[in-house]
Amino acid sequence: MTAVLRIGEAARRAETTVRTIRYYEEIGLLPAAGTRESGAHRVYSEQDVERLRWVLRVKELLGLSLEELKEVVEGEELREVRREEYHGGASPERRHELAVEGLRLVGYQLDLVARRQAELDDLRAELTARRDRLEAILRDGA
Amino acid sequence: MTAVLRIGEAARRAETTVRTIRYYEEIGLLPAAGTRESGAHRVYSEQDVERLRWVLRVKELLGLSLEELKEVVEGEELREVRREEYHGGASPERRHELAVEGLRLVGYQLDLVARRQAELDDLRAELTARRDRLEAILRDGA
DNA sequence: CTACTATCTGACGTGTACGTTAGATAGAGG
DNA sequence: CCTCTATCTAACGTACACGTCAGATAGTAG
Numbered sequence: 001m002t003a004v005l006r007i008g009e010a011a012r013r014a015e016t017t018v019r020t021i022r023y024y025e026e027i028g029l030l031p032a033a034g035t036r037e038s039g040a041h042r043v044y045s046e047q048d049v050e051r052l053r054w055v056l057r058v059k060e061l062l063g064l065s066l067e068e069l070k071e072v073v074e075g076e077e078l079r080e081v082r083r084e085e086y087h088g089g090a091s092p093e094r095r096h097e098l099a100v101e102g103l104r105l106v107g108y109q110l111d112l113v114a115r116r117q118a119e120l121d122d123l124r125a126e127l128t129a130r131r132d133r134l135e136a137i138l139r140d141g142a
Numbered sequence: 143m144t145a146v147l148r149i150g151e152a153a154r155r156a157e158t159t160v161r162t163i164r165y166y167e168e169i170g171l172l173p174a175a176g177t178r179e180s181g182a183h184r185v186y187s188e189q190d191v192e193r194l195r196w197v198l199r200v201k202e203l204l205g206l207s208l209e210e211l212k213e214v215v216e217g218e219e220l221r222e223v224r225r226e227e228y229h230g231g232a233s234p235e236r237r238h239e240l241a242v243e244g245l246r247l248v249g250y251q252l253d254l255v256a257r258r259q260a261e262l263d264d265l266r267a268e269l270t271a272r273r274d275r276l277e278a279i280l281r282d283g284a
Numbered sequence: 285c286t287a288c289t290a291t292c293t294g295a296c297g298t299g300t301a302c303g304t305t306a307g308a309t310a311g312a313g314g
Numbered sequence: 315c316c317t318c319t320a321t322c323t324a325a326c327g328t329a330c331a332c333g334t335c336a337g338a339t340a341g342t343a344g
Contacts, residue, residue, distance in 0.1 A: 006311095008320065018321085023302060039309060041321055061261055063205045066301075099279045106273045113266045117259065119203055124255045131248045137241045148341095150290065160291085165332060181339060183291055208331075 002045055007033075010044040014052040021052070029055075029066055029073055051076040062112050075105030144187055149175075152186040156194040163194070171197075171208050171215055193218040204254050217247030 011018045024030040025042075030052070033042040051073075058064065058072050082098045090098070153160045166172040167184075172194070175184040193215075200206065200214050224240045232240070 006321070017302080019302060019304085022322095027301095039322055041310065057265065060205070061258070061265055063202070095279065099276045103273065103276045103280070106269055106276065110266065110269045110273065113262055113269060116203070117262050117266070120255055120259050120262070123199065123203055124252065124259070127248055127252045127255060131245065131252065134241045134245045134248065137237065138245070148291070159332080161332060161334085164292095169331095181292060183340065 002047075005044045005046070005049065007042050007044070010049050010052070013046075013049045014056065016052070016056060024052075024066070027066060029070060031077070047080060051080070058109065062116060064112075071105065071108060075102070075109065078102055078105060144189075147186045147188070147191065149184050149186070152191050152194070155188075155191045156198065158194070158198060166208070169208060171211060173219070189222060193222070200251065204258060206254075213247065213250060217244070217251065220244055220247060 005013070007018050007021055011021055014021075021030065021042075025032055033044055033048070036042060054076055055069060055073055059066075059069050064072070078098065078101060082102060085094065085098065147155070149160050149163055153163055156163075163172065163184075167174055175186055175190070178184060196218055197211060197215055201208075201211050206214070220240065220243060224244060227236065227240065
């Protein structure tokens with residue numbers, strides 16, 4: 001069911017390149033895909049692809065460096081840990097712990113998004129004012 | 143009144159560096175500050191600084207490359223032309239022309255801002271959903 | 285005029301984020 | 315077992331956006 005993908009297909013699905021995935025692994029941004037003996041092909045799950053898509057999206061929209069992205073990746077990894085442990089039946093304390101840490105990371109991202117939105121709102125307001133002034137000129141002036 | 147600034151002070155006011163200003167001039171992003179004989183100091187007006195601040199802000203918020211920024215700079219230059227010509231008394235046809243072109247450039251920027259805002263809205267919605275799920279777990283679960 | 289600081293013009297260096305190439309190997313299909 | 319393609323590692327190359335340094339010059343304060 002959970003198809004296993006190799007790096008080429010993973011890259012296509014995540015709308016990125018093979019090199020990028022390997023590079024992210026190199027710098028420790030992405031975990032080394034499974035335990036491989038050197039030379040063996042990397043394998044990815046669809047969840048891995050989803051995680052990567054999310055990370056790339058956040059990077060793009062917030063303009064984060066790969067260094068800054070590490071917190072985001074951490075959050076994504078935690079999500080997966082949570083899913084697995086829940087199905088494997090984790091203790092209530094463990095669940096609590098995971099949820100708390102998850103909240104911290106989600107809060108961090110929400111914070112970044114909110115800030116950027118506020119700045120974009122300001123920018124948009126100024127642009128709209130400019131546009132209105134120009135339209136006024138076209139209407140009743142020049 | 144309209145203080146004349148040299149590159150160091152201009153950089154401070156625009157919250158950037160001297161090198162950046164010179165680099166932008168090198169690649170033709172910013173106009174060569176006035177007509178200088180080679181070796182003479184560059185001079186900037188407060189308007190120049192405002193223009194630069196705007197450009198840097200748009201770059202940061204929209205994640206544009208310097209190449210893509212050229213449209214934005216063009217828009218800012220046009221604003222200045224407009225101001226000057228208005229005070230110098232431009233013909234109605236000229237005013238009309240300037241306003242139309244200005245609208246195009248403002249429209250372009252508004253479009254970019256709107257797109258980014260939409261994407262950020264989506265991102266925020268997903269993050270908020272995640273947060274809510276985690277909070278639910280803390281409330282009535284773990 | 286002198287002293288001092290900021291700016292000037294090259295030119296080379298740097299960090300980030302990958303692209304590209306070479307030669308060997310893995311693994312799926314027949 | 316053989317073939318063929320995708321992937322492997324290692325290494326060098328590249329585009330962008332500046333940083334940094336050297337040596338000369340401009341402009342301001344006294």
